Amino acid sequence: MFGPSGSGKSTLLRLIAGLLPQHSGVCQLHGRELRGMPPHRRRVVLVEQSPALFPNLNVEENITFARRSVFGRRDVEERRATDALLEDFQLGPLRGAAVHTLSGGERQRVAIARALYAEPKALLLDEVFTGMDAALRESLIAVLRRYQQRTGVPILSVTHDVGEAFATATELLRMRDGAVVAQGPPEQVLQAERSELLRSLAATQDVA
Amino acid sequence: MFGPSGSGKSTLLRLIAGLLPQHSGVCQLHGRELRGMPPHRRRVVLVEQSPALFPNLNVEENITFARRSVFGRRDVEERRATDALLEDFQLGPLRGAAVHTLSGGERQRVAIARALYAEPKALLLDEVFTGMDAALRESLIAVLRRYQQRTGVPILSVTHDVGEAFATATELLRMRDGAVVAQGPPEQVLQAERSELLRSLAATQDVA
Amino acid sequence: MFDTEALGLTLKLASITTVLLLLLALPLCYVIVFARSRGGVLLEALVALPLVLPPTLLGYYLLVGLGPLTAVGRTLTHLLGHTLAFSFPGLVVGSMLYSLPFAVQPLAAGLRSVDPRFLDAAATLGTSPLASFLRVALPLARPSLLTSAVLTFAHTVGEFGVVLMLGGNIPGQTRTLSIVLYDLAESGDFAAANRIAITLLVLSTAALAVLYLRPDRRAS
Amino acid sequence: MFDTEALGLTLKLASITTVLLLLLALPLCYVIVFARSRGGVLLEALVALPLVLPPTLLGYYLLVGLGPLTAVGRTLTHLLGHTLAFSFPGLVVGSMLYSLPFAVQPLAAGLRSVDPRFLDAAATLGTSPLASFLRVALPLARPSLLTSAVLTFAHTVGEFGVVLMLGGNIPGQTRTLSIVLYDLAESGDFAAANRIAITLLVLSTAALAVLYLRPDRRAS
Amino acid sequence: ALKAESKAGPSEVTVFAAADMEPVLQVLSPYFERRTGIKLKISFGSSATLSQQIVDGAPADIFLSADFTFAERVVAAGKADSTNPTPYARGILVLWERKDGPFQPLSLDVLSRKDLKSVAIANPDHAPYGRAALSAIKKLDVYPNLAPHLVQAESVGQAAQFALSGNAQLALMSQTIAMSGKYKEAGTFVLVPPVTYLEIRQCAVVIQNAKHRSEAHTLLNYLTSDPIQQHLPELGLRPVQ
Ligand SMILES: Nc1ncnc2c1ncn2[C@@H]1O[C@H](COP(=O)(O)OP(=O)(O)OP(=O)(O)O)[C@@H](O)[C@H]1O
Ligand SMILES: Nc1ncnc2c1ncn2[C@@H]1O[C@H](COP(=O)(O)OP(=O)(O)OP(=O)(O)O)[C@@H](O)[C@H]1O
Ligand code: MOO
Ligand SMILES: [Mg+2]
């Protein structure tokens, strides 16, 4: 999904996650209607633009937050899942680090790992790759692609990088002024995009 | 300035701004030694990766924060400066908005405007263009370029977009593992970059 | 002679009251802060009421209201085998009522200032509101929980009106330090009052030092 | 007859004490929370001391310490023309000492939980620590400031021990509601006690409603 | 009186009075005010509390103690305007129980019963009526039986309240209180034999630096005047002589 700043992308994601009240429209996941369902029942995990990591927990505790009960102990399998995530997201050496010491990119990786650990039915990513260098981004996208192939969980990702969108998405959404103005396979949406740009240029010239 | 995630870019900026204690090295601005000077005397403004806007103030109050005293009234000139900034950063309609309602890109724009309003002697930008679409980014870079030409204030900007760095900077810094590993005019640094990459590729092949 | 019995009794009363009140304050704060209903507002106002009632009034109402003249009082007296007045459990009840707002208010204020983004994050991760309260809000509001505990304890140690009205000055049961000090002051025994004051100061300076010099006090 | 004189006196005492204490608590909290020195820790412990001293002890020491037996007391007596004890100014001094921790602690806890990122941002924008305290930390800690004010006011309204020791029971000067209620209880005048209780409840319910039903209470 | 009036506005006198005097002054003060134009501002408490406060500088004009000792304490501190406290009445100790209490009809024998749960007395260190009560209990040989059940109140007024509210089964209190409205309605009392306690000789002192010293003397003279002394038995006190 992409669109200009302030066009409502984050708002739409928060709505899907259940963090904002839905006043109209339908919102379905795997055929289940989500409207009116409280956020913690939806199993839709949202990774926000600047993710809210729990400041009282270290990196590992943040990642494993979702599946620990108040007094929970963890079994071997969960420990293995944690190790795999720490490695996938290149967070191994930071395992025990306090989250306020993390760099911006590190925080985002912890947040994505935390989301995957929660075994969501859908994953929403809000500009999570923006603060990363090209190499890191590629490797994370590969991790997510593998995850998606293994679990079949749909991923909706917001980005400003049209190239990235084109390269990674199976379907593109374009938003403007709070509405989805285009939706479909990447080629098609970008095609529409281009012709619209031409149209608006033409309009400007008419005026001039 | 650029470099991989976690290489110490933000840390260096916080150090320059005086938010972290400096244990060794020199830090000078216009010939003034900054070491030991408290942050509020440095007149070095840092716009952080996810900027801390004051949640109790609206957009305009955030922008004008620096030059208002506790009970301050504003004069006509300051009002004009505010209006200009609001327009430059396309924040006009959001003037009175509560900051918790802003989108990610809007927050970053408010933070940059707030920094300019403080009339800094140096401006530090930490990945502020990452969450913006291409059109918005271009227009903001143009605003900053104009500002720099008018005032001569040095701007140190962190980015992951090598293309952007190359296009906008007069001098490039590359960081890795907490140290500046290259510095100089863009062409030179990128040249060094490329040859290093080749060297490391060669090393890998040697091992294989 | 120094009245160690009264000191022990006072500390026992303050400890029991603090523990019980914090256990009560947690669910109350959950409803007050997290339930966005009118009920929460009503409850908060109700919990705040003992604030404005002088301890002598509370003590008087407990004396009369839980005394043998009312049905409630008779039932209680029957269950306990004695009147609530002039007994340690009676002081606990009185202290809890008296200190309730001091346990609830700082904690509620602390919970209220927890950034809702953390609660949102927990919710999308599948954490129920109750679990979010326990695992996210409460740990983040820890300084306020501590303030609640300290103020409650202190408020109970310093309690005088309720004890005077309800206690009956029975050594080992209801004769707390504040009463002992009152008696000493009335009989003009400055030396004995001094001994108590010094003991309290030493004890409390030690306790406060432990509390305030803990290394992890200020999140950086 | 309802003792409006005592009600007025009590409200006056609580208001004056609250205003003075908040004015005092602000600089104290600044030093305690923002100065990262040992001095701050010491000051915090010092401010907390009245917490653990029963009001009867505080009252007694003020009575003796500010009485004609000490140099300070003699000077004061000379300046005022009367002893500080058994006068309204004396009650204000006693109440301030007694309620000091209740003004300082919630505010300090609130200031402590202000996210340091906001203070960092203010600092790089050229705001001095003092201005950051006034313009950033304090507005963000507003709920805690409110808690401080409410608890201080309430603690003073509910004050009994200090008033009894230091104030005596002089109508119109030191006879506060808590003392009136004590007297009423002694004379078994349940009806009069009821009238006072109802007045207090109505007044305070109104005050609390104003406080708790303000629309902007919960930042969303 | 006239002189004081011109100095300090409407004429009034601050009275510190022992708790047993509360019902008495409640009855007498309207008469006194009507007759002399002097308003009474009264602070009640245990005799010890009040005397200590006066020693500490409380602005009382006159102190009506419930005994001689606490009045003497004020004299000893140099706060009285004469060296001799003035006796104004003699107190009577009674045992009181609510009419719906378990020991009706009331007699002194209840004090030796094994099923007694609580008896309220005033603090013997602070209140003359408390001292008298403790002495009586000992003289009546019921102390071992009562000791575990004694509840101490700050003053005789509070001891009475403990029994009135039903929390204490019995109270040893002043006859002044036992004969006053509420207590007369709700309970019955029996006299404690005067031989079991030292005479409760209630004495008054006028404070030396009092603002309203002459009004204080007016009150004292009024209390010791023959007509009032003759009325004392109706109020639960015996006349001085
Ligand atoms: N509670 C609210 N009240 C009023 N306006 C709001 C509220 N929440 C969001 N908005 C506005 O809605 C618009 C959409 O915000 P949103 O965060 O969804 O944008 P976005 O597409 O994610 O932009 P960006 O790329 O900058 O993050 C913004 O202009 C924002 O100011
Ligand atoms: N107080 C601290 N204690 C320990 N480690 C710290 C502390 N502060 C930062 N670090 C570590 O220092 C490294 C550099 O962090 P920094 O935020 O400067 O990275 P960055 O270059 O800005 O990365 P990014 O591009 O992801 O924002 C990180 O690995 C971080 O975990
Ligand atoms: O009237 Mo007293 O001094 O309480 O016995
Ligand atoms: Mg957004």
Ligand SMILES: [Mg+2]
């Ligand atoms: Mg960074």
